[in-house]
Amino acid sequence: MKHIGRNSKQAIGLIGWFIIIGILWWPQISTGESRFIDLSYPFDKSTIYWPTNKAFHLDQKFRGKTPKGYWYESNDFSASEHGGTHLDAPSHFAEGKWTVDEIPLERLIGHGIKVDVGSHAQGNPDYLVTKQDFLDWERRNGPFPKGAIVLIQTGWGAFWPDKKRYLGSDKKGDTQNLHFPGISEEAAQFLVQERTVSAVGLDTASLDFGQSRDYPAHQILGSANVPGFENLRNLDKLPAKGFRVIALPMHIGGGSGAPLRIVAELE
Numbered sequence: 181m182k183h184i185g186r187n188s189k190q191a192i193g194l195i196g197w198f199i200i201i202g203i204l205w206w207p208q209i210s211t212g213e214s215r216f217i218d219l220s221y222p223f224d225k226s227t228i229y230w231p232t233n234k235a236f237h238l239d240q241k242f243r244g245k246t247p248k249g250y251w252y253e254s255n256d257f258s259a260s261e262h263g264g265t266h267l268d269a270p271s272h273f274a275e276g277k278w279t280v281d282e283i284p285l286e287r288l289i290g291h292g293i294k295v296d297v298g299s300h301a302q303g304n305p306d307y308l309v310t311k312q313d314f315l316d317w318e319r320r321n322g323p324f325p326k327g328a329i330v331l332i333q334t335g336w337g338a339f340w341p342d343k344k345r346y347l348g349s350d351k352k353g354d355t356q357n358l359h360f361p362g363i364s365e366e367a368a369q370f371l372v373q374e375r376t377v378s379a380v381g382l383d384t385a386s387l388d389f390g391q392s393r394d395y396p397a398h399q400i401l402g403s404a405n406v407p408g409f410e411n412l413r414n415l416d417k418l419p420a421k422g423f424r425v426i427a428l429p430m431h432i433g434g435g436s437g438a439p440l441r442i443v444a445e446l447e
């Protein structure tokens with residue numbers, strides 16, 4: 181082959197580019213993976229609410245062809261602030277602290293870390309996350325980044341949407357027989373006194389464990405203006421660190437909590 185025509189050279193060059201792009205994109209194409217992980221459950225009939233709270237309800241107002249010939253659908257919805265994947269504003273358990281609309285966005289968007297306590301909580305629905313759990317994470321991963329959004333994986337997400345297994349009781353109004361892990365008083369104090377965190381979330385129905393009667397984790401975090409995220413999804417898909425959290429609650433003026441769309445962006 182003495183001479184390769186100009187067009188052939190261009191074609192070879194183009195094929196080369198396709199091969200390079202193909203190699204670079206292949207992991208995404210082959211696994212269908214996104215760099216975003218959805219940490220929110222959808223709101224529908226199966227969404228879990230606190231036993232005394234109003235559940236999510238979608239009321240269809242219209243769905244169909246209008247007399248003028250175009251399609252139209254529209255619903256009303258109603259629900260308690262606290263249910264499904266949602267945000268607890270500091271004001272929920274601390275008088276005068278931030279309501280939903282007062283929380284600065286800087287507290288809701290930032291570096292996330294995940295503390296996996298699943299090996300301790302497994303088989304123990306009354307497990308309380310300890311300060312030692314956080315120190316163990318730091319021993320393996322380095323100190324908590326300043327202003328981190330701390331997500332705690334208890335493993336309870338695996339029971340969603342089975343109310344009985346997730347909450348411990350599926351009876352309406354029954355708050356006496358709730359059993360699921362939560363954050364101990366000592367661990368909450370560690371987060372606000374010995375570290376600087378922006379927000380704290382977990383994969384159970386409450387920051388405090390099911391058998392709590394005075395909700396110390398809510399009180400301590402709220403008093404320090406630290407928002408909480410509850411009923412988080414897909415925490416098992418997150419690494420221990422190296423991701424950004426974007427947590428945008430419904431912007432309810434004066435809200436003590438709100439439905440939350442929260443995603444992690446892998447770095």
Ligand SMILES: [Zn+2]
Nearest residue numbers: 262268410437
């Ligand atoms: Zn709540």
